[in-house]
Amino acid sequence: MSTLIIHSAALYDGTIGGTAPDGAIRIEDGVITHVGTTADSRDWPADGAEIVDAQGAPVVPGYVDVHHHGGGGVAYDDGPEATATALAKHAAHGTTRAVLSYVTDSLDLMEKRIREGAEIVRTNPRVIGLHPEGPFLDPGHKGAHPVHELKDPTDENVRRILDAGEGTIVQMTIAPERTNGTEAVKLLVENGVVAAVGHTDASYETSREAFNNGATQLTHAFNGMNGIHHRAPGPVIAALRDERVWVEVINDGIHVHPQVVRSLFLEAPERVVLVTDAMSATCNPDGDYMLGQLKVNVRDGVARLAEGDSLAGSTLTMDRAVANAVHEVGVPLDVAVAAATGHAARCIGMNDRYGRIAKGYPGDVLILDPESLLPTRIWADGEAVEPA
Structure with missing residues (x-):
């Protein structure tokens, strides 16, 4: 004892x-x-x-990262041994509970990876769930997801992912404007999975419809979606106006300007969730890496696709996200800590445990x-x- x-x-x-x-x-x-x-x-x-x-x-409290893809040179898509390596790197930066995120690939490969991830959830208490970030995303806001693998969220496609997870999937990112998007949101909610709006071309109105049908999260606000326009408020404003919705943000000073992050905290301090969206290069030197099927160049700690130059996840760790929130964004420490701990657990329905x-x-x-x-x-x- x-x-x-x-x-x-x-x-x-x-x-x-x-x-x-x-x-x-x-x-x-x-x-x-x-x-x-x-x-x-x-x-x-x-x-x-x-x-x-x-x-x-x-x-x-130890940090809870509900959206990240790997670290230490490897990704969660690479299997159980790689997952252990990446988790150890993030643990050394204070992340004590993790949701494993998976990028888009063929449904067959995603099923395989999610089955492997489900076994990790069952055997490693510090892994609290899985997050398929694709493949039900908008091609025009695909970010670092291969466009040829993106699909409509038909009932059959969504059920294939859910069945592979065997109850371990805690959230799924979806573009609700895709064919069958509204029904897919309902299906996720019926199965106890958080429906997250992201990588989407959704308007303010479409986003509100998704939230009214049960979606309760916005995947990395501002990234992979339409921004705020004075005549087209978009999904960020839709999320901020809805007290049921949690708002993820990648607070590395690159994905979102610190003063824009500050606006999120000022308007919805009780609903901001800090995430890293960390990819395999996290805690590793600059160089060339893979994110799923796509080549990524990391220079000065910034990860971008080799083709197209889109941001490709981050090299952020949760300790830096919290420190940045205080030092660069200007929020009090209790607010920053809550966004990395209690809020993160609450957004996936685990606030009674973590x-x-x-x-x-x-x-x-x-x-x-x-x-x-x-x-x-x-x-x-x-x-x-x-x-x-």
Whole structure:
């Protein structure tokens, strides 16, 4: 039986406003058993416990990334061994729970990869679900998805993906304007899957229709969709105006300007979700990589398709996304942390299990450097992880 007590912490519990200036937590066998003050912690069972003095530094929940594709030179599409490599790279940057995202390929290959991913979900508790980002996307907003593999979301096509996941798919990105798009959104919702609007040519009106039929997420806002025009508000405004909808954003300073990210936080602070959309080059040097079927050039940390020059995912990690939110975007730390923890878990319906520092939750905890806001200590399920 292992016990960890962290005290003298500026505690952030994963909600906006959920802060305590002199907090303490106790983790036993990977589960949080006590949350209170430093004074409280002196009365907690401590036989054999590791005692950590946070010295006033921020202590936050482990990050939950619901949209990323790989890291360390490999992608989740590459199979279980590659997945383990990529997950370890992200864990060293504070991501303690992950949803594995898959790019568009043939349905046969996607089925195979999702079946492999489903087995990972069943055997690795730190992988909490799967996210097929295609193939039901708009060719005109395909981003780094091969256009010849894009398809309409017919009932048969959607069911093939769902069946391969065997209940492990937590979200799916879809362009609702495609043939059968509305029915596909309904089908996903009926099967307990979050329907996310993305890589889409949808207008404001079509986006609202998708949300009214059960879609509750916007995949990486502004990227892979129409922007905001004063006579054509588009999907971003549709999502911001609907309190049921979560808004993903890639906060690397490249995909979306920091002042535009700030506008999202100002208008809907309770519904912004930080994601990385990280691809295989994350935590690796610049060079040439693959994203699914497509060649990607990474220069100065920016990933672009070799043909067409479209942004091709990112090399962002969640610790940088949070630090950028505070230092570059200008939001308070509790708001940034919530967007990377509690909000991320809530958007996929897992807020009762992940993304919080609270009794009964997993012992996923980070101590942040007070200046850089990058992790100096990391625990996942109460087990120490070496920071990058």
